[in-house]
Amino acid sequence: xxxxLTDDDLRDKxxxxxxxxxxxxxxxxxxxxxxxxxGVEDPEAVMQEVFLAVLPRLATVSGGISGLRTFIFSVxxxxxxxxxxxxxxxxxxxxxEADLDQREESSAEAxxxxxxxxxxxxxxxxxLPDEQREVLTLRLIGGLTVDQAAVVMGKSAGAVxxxxxxxxxxxxxxxxxxxxxxx
Numbered sequence: 446x447x448x449x450l451t452d453d454d455l456r457d458k459x460x461x462x463x464x465x466x467x468x469x470x471x472x473x474x475x476x477x478x479x480x481x482x483x484g485v486e487d488p489e490a491v492m493q494e495v496f497l498a499v500l501p502r503l504a505t506v507s508g509g510i511s512g513l514r515t516f517i518f519s520v521x522x523x524x525x526x527x528x529x530x531x532x533x534x535x536x537x538x539x540x541x542e543a544d545l546d547q548r549e550e551s552s553a554e555a556x557x558x559x560x561x562x563x564x565x566x567x568x569x570x571x572x573l574p575d576e577q578r579e580v581l582t583l584r585l586i587g588g589l590t591v592d593q594a595a596v597v598m599g600k601s602a603g604a605v606x607x608x609x610x611x612x613x614x615x616x617x618x619x620x621x622x623x624x625x626x627x628x
Contacts, residue, residue: 456504465503469496472514476521485528495521569616577612580605 458464476495480488498520506516570578576598583594584605595605 458503460504465500468499468503468513468517472517476517479518479521480525480528483525485525486532491524491528492521495524498524569619572619573612573615576608577615580608581612584609 473492473496477488477492480491480495485491495517499517502516503513506513508515570581573581579598580594583589583597584591587594589597591602591605591609595602598605600608
């Protein structure tokens with residue numbers, strides 16, 4: 446870029462798309478490097494914002510090439526400060542590491558089974574048909590997944606889900622009958 450550009454030359458060239466293209470090609474990589482070095486989260490996106498802010502104000506720049514460069518980097522600095530403020534208000538983002546996650550949430554069925562005594566559980570299970578009892582025993586007491594229970598029972602995963610749904614429905618009905626009959 447020509448180092449001897451007057452303010453009038455800048456104002457005249459500010460309307461020329463080729464001039465803006467030249468300015469962009471000359472300074473974009475430097476601005477992006479500056480932003481990256483200053484810890485901007487997405488330096489390429491912020492660099493694009495800088496040039497979007499510079500374009501409409503090119504005709505107002507004074508100081509020739511030196512003034513243009515100063516103007517571009519002052520806009521870049523302002524965007525960097527904005528990015529740092531945004532980062533300070535944003536919660537820290539940590540990658541999820543499944544191996545370190547030790548949370549265990551029990552299912553509604555498991556919570557319900559924890560509320561009743563083991564004798565009551567056995568009585569409830571005995572009232573179910575064999576396959577339904579087998580599914581609930583494998584899933585809730587054995588802690589197997591649907592797929593694992595399907596392999597053990599020699600059934601499809603869909604069949605296991607259906608048996609489990611029916612077994613739980615039967616247990617709900619038994620519970621409703623007991624509540625109705627209870628004194």
